Amino acid sequence: MSSYVKDLVAEIKAKNPAEPEFHQAVQEVAESLSIVLERHPEYRTSKILERIVEPERVIMFRVPWVDEQGEVHINRGYRIQMNSAIGPYKGGLRFHPSVTLGILKFLAFEQVFKNSLTTLPMGGAKGGSDFDPKGKSDLKIMRFCQAFMNELFRHIGSDTDVPAGDIGVGGREIGYLFGQYKKLRNEFTGVLTGKGLNWGGSLIRPEATGYGATYFASEMLATKGKTLEGKTCLVSGSGNVAQYTVEKINQLGGKVVTLSDSNGYIYDEEGIDEKRLAFVMELKNLRRGRISEYTEKYKKAVYTPVDPKLDYNPLWNHKAECAFPSATQNEINGKDAQNLLNNGVYAVAEGANMPTTLDGVKLFLDSKILYGPGKAANAGGVATSGLEMSQNSMRLPWTREEVDNRLRYIMKSIHKTCVDVAERFGTPGNYVNGANIGGFLKVADAMMDQGIV
Numbered sequence: 519m520s521s522y523v524k525d526l527v528a529e530i531k532a533k534n535p536a537e538p539e540f541h542q543a544v545q546e547v548a549e550s551l552s553i554v555l556e557r558h559p560e561y562r563t564s565k566i567l568e569r570i571v572e573p574e575r576v577i578m579f580r581v582p583w584v585d586e587q588g589e590v591h592i593n594r595g596y597r598i599q600m601n602s603a604i605g606p607y608k609g610g611l612r613f614h615p616s617v618t619l620g621i622l623k624f625l626a627f628e629q630v631f632k633n634s635l636t637t638l639p640m641g642g643a644k645g646g647s648d649f650d651p652k653g654k655s656d657l658k659i660m661r662f663c664q665a666f667m668n669e670l671f672r673h674i675g676s677d678t679d680v681p682a683g684d685i686g687v688g689g690r691e692i693g694y695l696f697g698q699y700k701k702l703r704n705e706f707t708g709v710l711t712g713k714g715l716n717w718g719g720s721l722i723r724p725e726a727t728g729y730g731a732t733y734f735a736s737e738m739l740a741t742k743g744k745t746l747e748g749k750t751c752l753v754s755g756s757g758n759v760a761q762y763t764v765e766k767i768n769q770l771g772g773k774v775v776t777l778s779d780s781n782g783y784i785y786d787e788e789g790i791d792e793k794r795l796a797f798v799m800e801l802k803n804l805r806r807g808r809i810s811e812y813t814e815k816y817k818k819a820v821y822t823p824v825d826p827k828l829d830y831n832p833l834w835n836h837k838a839e840c841a842f843p844s845a846t847q848n849e850i851n852g853k854d855a856q857n858l859l860n861n862g863v864y865a866v867a868e869g870a871n872m873p874t875t876l877d878g879v880k881l882f883l884d885s886k887i888l889y890g891p892g893k894a895a896n897a898g899g900v901a902t903s904g905l906e907m908s909q910n911s912m913r914l915p916w917t918r919e920e921v922d923n924r925l926r927y928i929m930k931s932i933h934k935t936c937v938d939v940a941e942r943f944g945t946p947g948n949y950v951n952g953a954n955i956g957g958f959l960k961v962a963d964a965m966m967d968q969g970i971v
């Protein structure tokens with residue numbers, strides 16, 4: 519890392535205390551950008567990196583709501599509008615008790631580069647709340663979503679900022695949020711993506727992140743003359759991204775042996791085939807149960823609860839060729855990364871955002887495996903949100919095939935950008951540099967064109 523970048527990272531850490539995930543995301547990107555800033559002194563003069571780490575706007579607000587028993591609850595809501603150089607702000611909403619300003623800033627920062635990589639005109643944002651939807655009635659969820667939108671509506675719009683889902687925000691929550699926005703604004707626009715099919719949603723949007731991560735893995739494997747056919751895969755999480763990752767891996771002939779939630783994970787040596795996946799989807803999306811229930815139905819599978827005393831996650835300690843972390847940030851630490859390598863994993867495609875710690879990333883890069891970082895591998899979700907925005911603007915829906923073909927084409931071009939840029943900047947095969955630099959250049963040039971704003 520150059521001393522210019524090193525000093526800048528130190529300054530950012532000092533200026534944004536108690537935001538370790540934001541520091542981590544900035545450090546990873548800044549390390550990749552050292553060489554770009556050497557080659558392009560004009561970016562240094564215009565303080566592009568200094569500006570790109572500073573959100574254009576941070577909105578933090580009170581969300582008071584009343585449950586069906588009449589009890590008053592107060593949550594905290596956020597929207598981080600990070601960068602709008604190449605298009606309206608775009609990025610998901612996360613409802614999870616672990617949500618803090620620092621976590622959303624890291625996610626918004628990552629989103630800027632990811633959205634740039636998709637080839638579509640979208641700026642970067644992220645938002646959410648420390649609200650925990652787990653185990654809550656539909657009525658509580660609706661009341662919270664309405665209270666959240668009562669403030670958010672004045673900051674978003676189809677040409678300003680278009681939120682989508684993320685952890686804890688799926689089709690049900692997007693429905694309640696959209697309904698309240700429509701009532702407050704008295705207009706029907708594409709202000710949110712991930713909408714229901716009969717009110718402006720796009721086919722393939724629910725599948726897009728998982729399918730996209732699998733397409734990205736296939737592209738990486740193809741550079742070594744390999745495919746997913748017959749490969750054993752480890753998948754974490756059991757939500758939206760994990761479910762459609764499993765579906766696509768199965769379609770491409772691979773075998774998935776793990777899934778998890780925040781309480782533990784299951785290992786099914788026989789593979790989570792189409793029928794078993796249908797069971798998981800029903801369990802998670804309708805009954806909203808725990809992944810441990812899988813072993814009640816499929817007796818040969820083994821459930822392992824989370825053990826807080828362990829300094830590694832046993833899910834990543836099984837023999838396999840490919841891994842798809844699809845739950846949350848920092849779910850693969852240095853020890854987990856080493857376990858994956860020891861067990862023969864040579865391709866990692868990140869469905870989740872920043873699931874690997876910095877020491878884990880270093881191990882993957884040093885071992886020269888195929889390592890697709892989240893901002894490239896999971897960009898299919900936001901790309902398809904971009905396609906939903908296009909369809910809303912045209913008021914014309916595309917067929918499943920049309921959207922899926924576009925998604926596949928976008929994942930192919932993101933992969934090509936990563937490979938070409940990594941090569942151009944002297945680190946062939948390094949998808950981290952390829953994604954960070956590739957995403958940065960487009961945004962940086964737009965910022966140069968638009969002056970100091």
Ligand code: NDP
Nearest residue numbers: 684685686727755756757758759779780845846870871899
């Ligand atoms: P969901 O809420 O649908 O599923 C999240 C899954 O991860 C659940 O199984 C959840 O378990 C588990 N999980 C969440 N937090 C933790 C935690 N702290 N520890 C262990 N497990 C946890 O979310 P998505 O599938 O949409 O998102 C998963 C990841 O993918 C996130 O990193 C998200 O940012 C990223 N992503 C999502 C996109 C999308 O389109 N949805 C797009 C790009 C990235 P439990 O039910 O117990 O909480």
